Amino acid sequence: MELKPFQLRASTQIAERFLEYLNAPLFVTATKRVPFYQNLSALTGSGKTVVLADAMEQIRSRLPVEPIVLWLSKGKVVVWQTYANLSAGKYASLLNGYRTKPLLECKQADIEQADRGLMLVATVGKFNQRDKEQSDRKVYQVDLDYADHSLWELLKKRETEDGKRRPFLIVYDEGHNLSNQQTELLLELEPDVILAASATTRIPEVLERIINRLKQDKGWKSSDLVTSIPSSAVVEAGLVKQHVLLGGYMTPMEAAVNDMFEQMEKLQGLAAQLELPIQPKAIYVSNTNLTSTGEKEDSMRPFQERTARPILIWRHLVGNLNVDPRDIAVYCNLKFHANYPPPANFRLFAGGEADYDTFSAGNYRHIIFNLSLQEGWDDPDCYLAYIDKDMGSKDQITQVIGRVLRQPGARHYPHPELNTAHFYIRTDEKSVFEEVLSEVKAQIAAESPDVSLIVYKSDSGKAAKPALAAKKTRFLPEISVNSAEAILPIRRITDNIHDYRNDPVNTVGRGSQIKVLQTIGRGEERRREWVEVEHSNLVTARWMFVRELQKYHWQAVHVCDIEDPKFDARIEHNSPAANRLRESAERVAQTYCEYSTVVQNHLAFWRVGDVVVDPRDRVDFKNALHDGYSTLNTLEKKFAFALDETGHDWMRNPAKGGLEIPLLDSGKTKSWNPDFIVWVDDLEIVAIDTKGDHLILEDSARKLFDLASFGEGPKLKVRLVTEGEWNSYVDKVGVHGYTVWGLKRGKVLPMYCHTLEEAVRVCSEVSY
Structure with missing residues (x-):
């Protein structure tokens, strides 16, 4: 399962905020922490389950004791789908460190045997009843064949065989449905984390008290309690x-x-x-x-x-x-x-x-x-x-x-x-x-x-539909990334990654210590004490390498042989081995961008079809491929009218979809949609963007202009138009006129134009 960069940023923020809190937590009593709280606010379709699952694995990788996660939803259908996806489905690869089970199938041995994290999935209905003694909920009943206590009591205690108390994390992926009674019952389990996922931040009163404590005693702001995924990223x-x-x-x-x-x-x-x-x-x-x-x-x-x-x-x-x-x-x-x-x-x-x-x-x-x-x-x-x-x-x-x-x-x-x-x-x-x-x-x-x-x-x-048909038949090539030349140099990097499977030294972490509650003594002398544990739970080298690579350029993963058995090595998060894997991942991403090329494929072209136009904002043109376009800003509108006067076939390119050009930059936007497309003749198509200041400054600017071709067809060239006068050092030296950017002898060069009409002519007619 590949995480999108914004998903990885969100899951990492949740994990790092919790671990920072764990270094200096608040307490209710000497042995009871105030739980860490976070709300994941995200648009429907953004992959909230992916973010939550990865956050749980990140947290697990840095804890000294394998945690227990109670993953809750309101509806049975959602819970069953979540269980299927987390246990063996499309999200299972994100939770390699967990054993996933339905809540009511959890036994005492699952809690005591802490060789892996334990993920328990359930609806809130499995426990949502105040009177436990009279309850028919199985979670409150003692299964005499397997335990002396009810599952609810076992989860409260959650001790390993050697007496360590396992961290307990609650995930509610429909946080807006969380009621006061549900929250009170869950707090009885003394969770270390309450993580809710909701587009809204409706919070029950009992949880509000915890949030107020975090704000008052930790000085947190409301933004510290919410991890937001920008809808623009989705x-x-x-x-x-x-x-x-x-x-x-x-x-x-x-x-x-x-x-x-x-x-x-x-x-x-x-x-x-x-x-x-x-x-x-x-x-x-x-x-x-x-x-x-x-x-x-x-x-x-x-x-x-x-x-x-x-x-x-x-x-x-x-x-x-x-x-x-x-x-x-x-x-x-x-x-x-x-x-x-x-x-x-x-x-x-x-x-x-x-x-x-x-x-x-x-x-x-x-x-x-x-x-x-x-x-x-x-x-x-x-x-x-x-x-x-x-x-x-x-x-x-x-x-x-x-x-x-x-x-x-x-x-x-x-x-x-x-x-x-x-x-x-x-x-x-x-x-x-x-x-x-x-x-x-x-x-x-x-x-x-x-x-x-x-x-x-x-x-x-x-009805008068907002979709306008193309008045002529025009085609555009598919644009993609060819990474064939990156395979060999990337293989050299991955071949040099050390095999840590039999390395008991470099796989061990060093650094911060986390306090864990442990039961000391026997019989009447049993007491709970906080003990410091230095090491963290193990993860595979593969998990560490892939997720680091996804931070920089997720497509680079496809060029690596991540199935190599040496990536099965188990390492600690802060170990020397983990640091070297991070360095290797960054080098692989840089190499991928350096050796890959952007290619226009004329064997996989597509026909320009209808465009969706907002009738309230429509501007009509006489020579455009469609009768009109909308969402044009002031500069784009002026440029469009100047284009229309050239007599060439042209179109306003959609902001998403349409002609999309990949960018080869680590950790930044991975594609770009030029504002306009112009069919100059049967041999040349020009893609023009009228707000390209930021693209000029990027390291990938040379590749943006130098698109390789595959197959026979009209060549696509790229032009950027910026307001004002710029020099070849990419310095803005004047505020009047316009500058057209193109590629000459492998170098990005500006051409200054006094008027917009001159800039349009240079874009479509001057070859350089």
């Missing part, structure tokens, strides 16, 4: 869609669904053009057993006479749009009388969580549901959502947005519509849609400010 990494397209329909249901179905088929065609394994899916949100007037529907009627909204939608999809019933799932508690059953091909899942596994296995492309669809269902192929807004709830839209925001393949595609979440909201009144729009704007601004929101309305018939 969008940049391609984990979520770039645009939210919100259509308001004051029409019958059929008109909105027809438009959505047409868009779904279009997305399928775009995915096929790019040979992507994407099967676009649509969800339909409505009330279940009510008619369009809001009255309870009579289920004692034949199916063809029923007027419940899920049935109306299903009949329209099957009868009018010819959707195969096998592709449709109805996931809600829809009522049917025994004398009037649904058709045999009507796939109803009315059992909630009990039906979830069967529903998921069906891989349905049209899902009709009310808001009871389990939180565990987050399919990146879900691109479209139809929502009946006259159901009465103000929260329906905002609850559904997260389900459609994830991006398939964790990358943005050349066609902007494949980077867009499409919403079709049917309302009876314009004022209702304006209310919805206000709610969505507030949510996007608060949680996803880097996701653009585009709105259109349809009072009747077809």
Whole structure:
């Protein structure tokens, strides 16, 4: 499992903040610490589970005793998915130092045998009952075949065979659902860490008291208690869609669904053009057993006479749009009388969580549901959502947005519509849609400010869509990194990494000591004391090397033979071996950037398609590839009009997707989208960026301009345009005019232009 740089930064911040706290913690009593608290605030789709899992492994690697982690969620579906992913699924590689089990399968031996970390996964319902003596919760009951105490008491004690108390960490990946009672019960276990993951920071009162203590006695600010993942980083990494397209329909249901179905088929065609394994899916949100007037529907009627909204939608999809019933799932508690059953091909899942596994296995492309669809269902192929807004709830839209925001393949595609979440909201009144729009704007601004929101309305018939078609057929080459020449020099570095498997000296850590609570003595003389432990838990050399390499350039991992058995060596986090591995990882990343090249591949070109344009901000042009563009700043707008006057075919390049050029810089932005593309003739295409000051100063500037070619086709050249006059030493020497940057004899050189029109001509016509 590869971590994105922003994910690694977040998990490292959580771990380092905890370890810093552990060096000078607060206490409630002589043997009871005030728990460390941290909230992970992140956009839906940012990979919160990945961050939390890596934070747990980082913390484990620096503790002197193997910890116990209690990983909690509210819903059974989410917990089961989390367990599957952490134990043997896609996140298991992040937790090599842990043994993962369901909470109720934990035995006394698991707690006492501290050869590995112990990860216990459960819903809060497994323990959320105040009266333990009368409780039917198994966690409070004594299993006489395995222990003399209940699991709850064993977790309180959590002693190893040699009497050391194991650190205890609580992770709640839906922190906004944490109640006062749940928190009080969890605090009885005397945790060392409480880590909540939530886009909001709603905190129960009992936890607020702990936070106030940390603020008052440690001097922490609110920002010290929150690890925030910028939404810009999530969008940049391609984990979520770039645009939210919100259509308001004051029409019958059929008109909105027809438009959505047409868009779904279009997305399928775009995915096929790019040979992507994407099967676009649509969800339909409505009330279940009510008619369009809001009255309870009579289920004692034949199916063809029923007027419940899920049935109306299903009949329209099957009868009018010819959707195969096998592709449709109805996931809600829809009522049917025994004398009037649904058709045999009507796939109803009315059992909630009990039906979830069967529903998921069906891989349905049209899902009709009310808001009871389990939180565990987050399919990146879900691109479209139809929502009946006259159901009465103000929260329906905002609850559904997260389900459609994830991006398939964790990358943005050349066609902007494949980077867009499409919403079709049917309302009876314009004022209702304006209310919805206000709610969505507030949510996007608060949680996803880097996701653009585009709105259109349809009072009747077809809506004026914000997607504008290309007026001519134009193609662009794929741009990628060729790292073939980096393989050999990188292999020389990794071959020289020492094999530490039989090295008992360099694998041992030195440095800070951490105090651990230990039981001393026997019988009546037993007492708990804090003892200092110098060494930390072991990790593999592979784990250390890979995660250090990911800090600099995650793609470099693919050029290394990390399966070499010598990386199986077990080392301590602060050992000399770990320090040498860190140095080697940095050298590998530098070598990868130095020897790799950016290549334009004319054998893998793509056709320029529609662009998504905000009607409220649209500017029209006569010679552009599309009728108009939006989100142009002042300089871009002036430059675009000057381009339009040249008569060349040109286009505004999307900020994500479109023509994307990789950058070979360690630890920085890994790709770049130039502002404009110009087709000069059949032999030359020019990519132009009008705000390139920072790119000029980067070490990768030479490679940015010198794109190698593979295959036959028009050569793509890059030009940057900066305001003012610059010299060849990259110093700004005047504020007037414009400077065009290009490559000559292997050196990045400026060309000063007095006017914008001159700069445009130099970009498109001067070869240097």
